[in-house]
Amino acid sequence: MSVSNGDISKTADGLRTLVNVTENTADASKIDEGLYSRQLYVMGREAQLKMGSARILIVGLDGIGVEIAKNIILAGVKSVTVHDDIQASSMDLAAQFYLNKESFGTSRAHACVNKLAELNPYVKVNAHSGEITEEFLSQYHVVILVNADLKEACRINEFCHANSIAFLSTEGRGVFGSVFCDFGDSFTVTDKDGKQPSSCLISSILGSDPPLVTVNDDDRHQLETGDYVTFREINGLDFLNACEPCKVTVTGPYTFTLNIQDEKDKERFEASSYVRGGYVTQVKHPVVMKFDKLSKALQSPGEFLITDFAKFDRSELLHIGFQALHAFESKHKKLPEPGNMQDAEAMYSIAAEMNSLAAQGKRFSAEHLETPESKKILLALALGARGVISPMAAFVGGIVGQEALKACSGKFTPIHQFLYFDAVESLPEETFSGDTSNYTLEGSRYDGQIAVFGHAMQKRLKNLNMFLVGAGAIGCEMLKNWAMMGLSTSESAAIHITDMDTIEKSNLNRQFLFRSKDVQQPKAQVAGLAVKEMNPEINVKSYVARVGPETEDVFDDEFFESLSGVCTALDNVEARLYVDQRCLFYEVPMLESGTLGTQGNTQVVVPHKTENYGASRDPPEKSIPICTLKNFPNAIEHTLQWARDWFEGEFNQSAVNANQYLDVPDFVKQLEAQQNTKLETLEGVRSTLATGRPKCFEDCITWARFKFEEMFTNQIKQLLHNFPLDQLTTGGAPFWSGTKRPPCPIEFDVKEPLHLDFIVSVATSRAKMYGVKADFDTSQFIQAISKVHVPQFVPRDGLKIAASDAELNDEANGRALGDLDEQCLSILKDIPEPASLNGYRLAPIDFDKDDDEHMRVIVATSNLRARCYRIPEADMYKSRLIAGKIIPAIATTTALVTGLVCFELYKIVQTKPLEAYKNGFINLALPLFAFSEPVAPKTNTTRVKGKEYKWTSWDRIEFDGKDTTLKEFLQYFENEYGGEVTMVSYGVTLLYAMYSAKSRSPERMASPIPKLAEIVTKKELSPKQKYLILEICATDAEGEDVDLPYIRYRLK
Incomplete structure (x- = not known):
């Protein structure tokens, strides 16, 4: 990024800052808005400029290190230096996507520095070798250590803490991960959550001790007790418009009181009264945080950031476990061997001894370390410690990347100070069998994953047929993960990618498989080629097609029946719901994820075990009343929507209508069906032509x-x-x-x-x-x-x-x-x-x-x-966000959610029970992590022939129909289910209705169901179509409705 060097200095509060940032902030032209547009809506201009002046050092370029580097470089810092003297080997290739066999014998940092530099032309990327001295460290604003020796980490942290250099240390050992943050004795958070300050219309202000403010009931005020607010445009209590920010006490979702301490202010409230109008706006205040250095935090960690409340005590257990792992490595000069139970038991013994000594010395200790469940967790940590897997790299890399950006910018709340995470539910049962042959490392590019999951799992992964719907930000990250994991590498398997979009400049900031030369090229094709470079063994088939009813001849019955799973990487609910219905019909697992700025969510859908995606939905987006738009706007969102509607009418629809008038012979006749709009349409055509x-x-x-x-x-x-x-x-x-x-x-x-x-x-x-x-x-x-x-x-x-x-x-x-x-x-x-x-x-x-x-x-x-x-006006930046309905996005969140999705994929491959799966919600800004067990599908109950009949949305009645006539079809169901069929429908058309004489005619009753479907819909069935979906209504002998699932009528 073309900004000044940003010399390092300390402020009065000890915060390490960039002295030239203020100067840079005034020059918005230093930000390439075309490239960073989606990220700017997450970080903001000021934070982006601070990031653009930051120099970052990353020590350790394994799979996690390269993930962190990728995320930070895409974000647009000033420079990134990567350091790693370890030579690349086959153990790296299961997660390090910028290494290959040609990299062997070269240091990991030097082997991938050029590819990292390609990610963002504005970021200077260097590789460094040799000793990490204090003089070398003093060049940087942020230092990040990856899977580093604990003593070395403490040494480096001592210097960083003393010199106000933000320090991060992270580890990924198999399905276990840790993050530690130390941002110094005094770190200022300028915006703790990244939310836009709440602003509401005032309905009334009553009383004086204390004054009660009520806002318009269209929107909740979103305030918390202790927040500060300002007022403007109030009529009747005009003095409030010029007051300093006032502290509030929340009394309800639409009400709060003002904490008025000054007696003169109280008198002013008593002397006047509210008339009308006005806005109340939240004022955000900076928060100062204090961090301990690593050596102190290890002994006294304080509160852990809990990542899964179903594992409430897991963090304290892993706090001891990771230290024991380092002690084992220091003692034996190696990490435990994959699958070696003897090594694992030895590490557990070290952990138990460390915990006992810590308790005696009144230092931090884990309460339940010696229970069988806790022992199993620590054994799992040891057994897979040598493996760095792509899903963990993506997850931890997303978190650490965001923490580094917080350190650069002061935007969002940092982790304070330890975070531990595990996905132990994804491990195979044979993990604890002691069978080392399943974990033998053979120089394969998947050794890093085999060390954790074994050869048997690798064979399952290579035979998967996956369908990735969308090759945008999530799609690119998912493909990279799958390539590292070795999905679809057998001759009979493939990863199918589809995306109808082409690459735009704004994509390059997050969709890391694309480069400037790829702009205007199809996303799916470019992504497929890029990921093949990362792992030439995977099989990829790319499509430039939308997934919907119009492409069911492409993504047909045979296609979906060949799939092992579907992963959605879409940006709209409508498309997700369509894919969800296809997965329901073909009983295919579906992996769903989405992001909104620093927020991310994941959902796993497993046939017959979980509810499907469409079973529960968010409430619909609140629409703006037409009269508000036309005559009574009160917010910039209203005027922007009005402007969008006007633009659409004047510059698009008017031209479309005029062209149709010129091109379509019966245009005027077609308007007869549009009584409410035909006058307006014709007036527009007259004006236009x-x-x-x-x-x-x-x-x-x-x-x-x-x-x-x-x-x-x-x-x-x-x-x-x-x-x-x-x-x-x-x-x-x-x-x-x-x-x-x-x-x-x-x-x-x-x-x-x-x-x-x-x-x-x-x-x-x-x-x-x-x-x-x-x-x-x-x-x-x-x-x-x-x-x-x-x-x-x-x-x-x-x-x-x-x-x-x-x-x-x-x-x-x-x-x-x-x-x-x-x-x-x-x-x-x-x-x-x-x-x-x-x-x-x-x-x-x-x-x-x-x-x-x-x-x-x-x-x-x-x-x-x-x-x-x-109404306060909005600049181009804000207007683009609102009018364009832009979804704010940043690479860190995207990487993280794809890591979580891939952990669920491990479970699907092993057909794990429901309680093993996790749906996730994260917010990196707070930070917040929440996981829950997926909901089981709703069971419908009816009675068939006097017996209870249960079914869920995953169930259907299979009917091998071929040329079965309507009469035979009705007779079958009446015999099989003991009732009378009253209606049969195909899509939106009726094939049979008991009350209709026409549908009971001899001719129709003798017609084969497929032929009848063609007659009624006036559309021929596709030769490739295998099934019809039929819905029936039926009653039992007592005339009660019988609620049955749909019928999958097999044609061939």
Whole structure:
């Protein structure tokens, strides 16, 4: 990143900082927003600039070290130095994705430094060899040790702690991981959680001792007792608008009281009263944290960060266990041999002795170390200690990468100080068998994984057929993990990847398999080629196709029946639900994950053991009432949505409608089915092709100037004419109160930058839509605007404006259809015949949030409307986030969730019981880790032939149908299930209904089910289709409904 060197110094509080960061912060151009756009919405500009001045040292470049380096380099620090004198070997290849057989004999750091440097051209990446001296350490802001010797870690930490260098140490030993953070005696956290400060509309302020504030019930205030708030735009208690931040006590989700200590302030509350309006906004204060050095923390660790509350005591056990592992290595000059129970018992003995001595010396000790369960955990730690596996590297690498960024930026709360994690549930039962032959290392690239899971597991993994839906950020990380794990390496196996998207510049910050040269190339194809370079043994098949009903001829019955599992790496719920239904139908395990900034979640779906993905859903996103958008906005989100809708209507839909009028012969006839919108559509076509069609660029400027007057002046004047500022509701309350903010019309001023931005951006977009040449400079724009004559506006009496969505609906329902048809006929007379415009077409503009020209229109339009209603305006950065509905993203969270998913994959391969699986939720900002056992599928119960019949969403009735007739089908179910079938449906069409004479006709009853399906749907079945999905309704002998699962009707 092109920022100044950022000389290292200490502040008064001892925090190691970058003295030039403040200077850099003023220059936003130093951030490549095209590259870092999604990450900026996670970290913020200030944090990104601080990161861009940070120098980081990583010692240890095994699989975990390279994960950390990858995440930090993608994030955009100033420089990363990697140090590792250990020579690369086959043990590294199960997790270190930038090493290969050609790397053997070269130090791990030097072997992968060039590939690391390719990740981000703004980050300087160096490799270092030799002794790590204090002089060398003093160059860095953050030092990270990976699987380091404990004595060496303590030595380095002593220097770092004394010199305010942030220190991180991490280990990954098989399915066990640890992280330690020491950010010095005084570390300032500028933003503890990364959430946007809460801001709400005020409904009332009552009383004075203490004053009770109530916010609008549309949104909870999200405050906590002890938070501070400020006020603005309050009418009636105006002095609050200028007050210092005030402390609050929360009394409810919509109420809180103000802690008023000053007697003068109390008197002011008593002397005046709240009238209306105003916003309350949370104010965030910095938090100072103190860290102990490693040697002290080992003896007295304080509270551990719990990663799984089902393993509440696990952290204290592993705190002793990892120290015992280091003691074993120091004594025997090696780690325990894979699968060697004698070595494991020896390490456990060391742990027990250490724990006993610690208890006697009144130092930290684990309470339950000698129980059989605890012993089994420590034996597992020893048995797999030599293996570094890709899922653990991804998990720990994500955590440590984020902690390093916290150290650089002060953004988010660091781990204080130890974190321990294990996935011992994923280990095979034979782990404790003592059979060392299963763990013999043979120089294979999977030795690091075989050391933990054994040869038997490796054979299972190589034969998996996996389907990865999506090759974006999660998809890239997952592919890398699978390549390291050795999935699908047998001749009969393959990893199928599909993604219909192409690579964009903004992807490069997280989707690490892609480079600048790959922009505009298909993601799936590039990802497949990139991962083959990491492991040439895996078999990859790439598709550029969306997974949906339209591609069921590609991803057909045979395809899904060949799969071992499906992994979703999607960015929308609709696609996930479709894949979920396919997995239900074919009884295929599904691995689901998602991220939102520093938050991540994982869900494992196992046939017949867990509920499916769609069984439980989040509540739908709250929509903005139409009347709020049209007439009564009170937040920038409202004005941005309004601007998006206007952009879509003026620059996309208008052109689409006009082209359809020109291209589709029965366009007008088709509009008859759209009674609510046909008048508006025809008016738009008339404006687009007749009354508003520009002949030159000056016409586009004139149109834009008229639009400004219409949208920001005339509409506001009309609204105030209908609802004057002193208007009262039928209940006698002020109309303009609560969420209704009184607007003010804007008088156009060409010297006002925002006014001119609107004219320039809107006129330019209109010209592009019409294919009109637009090459004016600013002076030409101003000159053209000055020539536009804008007529005086006179508000209309009798014009109805709905004050609520209910009134809007009544208004729409009350339109006379006869009048509507007459108006449409009148409009059609004004529109040129399509033949007269032969060859003329418009170019619809599809909104693209990453297109600055599109965003200039949105920002100008939204901010002008916000200015009308005195709503705080939003810059391009914030507007892009809201209007583009961007999902904030960062590589650290993405890496972490894929590691968790792969631990679940180990379990699926072994068909583990339900209690072994884990669904996860994490928030690296807090930090928070929460795991839970998946929910079992809901059981439905009915009675068939007098007996209880149970089934879940995974069950179906298999029917080998082929050419079975409808009559035979009905007879079979009545005989088999002892009831009467009342209805049979295929998709949305009925094949049979007892009440319908037509469906009971002899001809239909004699028809084969497949033929009947084709007749009713008027669509031929695909030759590749193996099944029909049929739903039946049935009643028993007493006339009670019989609730049965669907029928999978086999065609062949």
